[in-house]
Amino acid sequence: MKFGPPVYGERISEEEENRNLMELKSLSTDYARKERKEGTGPHFKTQAATAASALGKYAAAIGQERSKNPTELLGGLPHIDNVDKKALLDRLRKEVKVRQSNEMNEMLREVRSGVASHVQSAVDKLKQIVMFS
Numbered sequence: 001m002k003f004g005p006p007v008y009g010e011r012i013s014e015e016e017e018n019r020n021l022m023e024l025k026s027l028s029t030d031y032a033r034k035e036r037k038e039g040t041g042p043h044f045k046t047q048a049a050t051a052a053s054a055l056g057k058y059a060a061a062i063g064q065e066r067s068k069n070p071t072e073l074l075g076g077l078p079h080i081d082n083v084d085k086k087a088l089l090d091r092l093r094k095e096v097k098v099r100q101s102n103e104m105n106e107m108l109r110e111v112r113s114g115v116a117s118h119v120q121s122a123v124d125k126l127k128q129i130v131m132f133s
Helices: 014-038 047-068 070-074 085-106 115-131
Strands: none
Touching: 014 047, 014 070, 014 085, 014 115, 047 070, 047 115, 085 115
């Protein structure tokens, strides 16, 4: 399946983006299941809520880049067991740097509400999960 070129030419492969989406979706699902099982339920600022927020931010970034609805991107993604949260965080941090650099080179400024800023928001959320795991 081919999509149009990246909005800012970030040069992040579609496979890498899909892998990140799968892992974030799996984390979100796993934390939600864990909270339901423990009976803690959905609360604001739980790990499940934070993981869902990270997923939403990243899906919004990729949706913006591909000109697709973020929910379309998430449908049909397989679940991944035992996601390495630290490795995912490191990959996303590197991705932010690449996207910011390319946005600066192509737009000659930092793009507010651009793809890089959405990915940075996902990194910030994921960092909270890694710190408290």
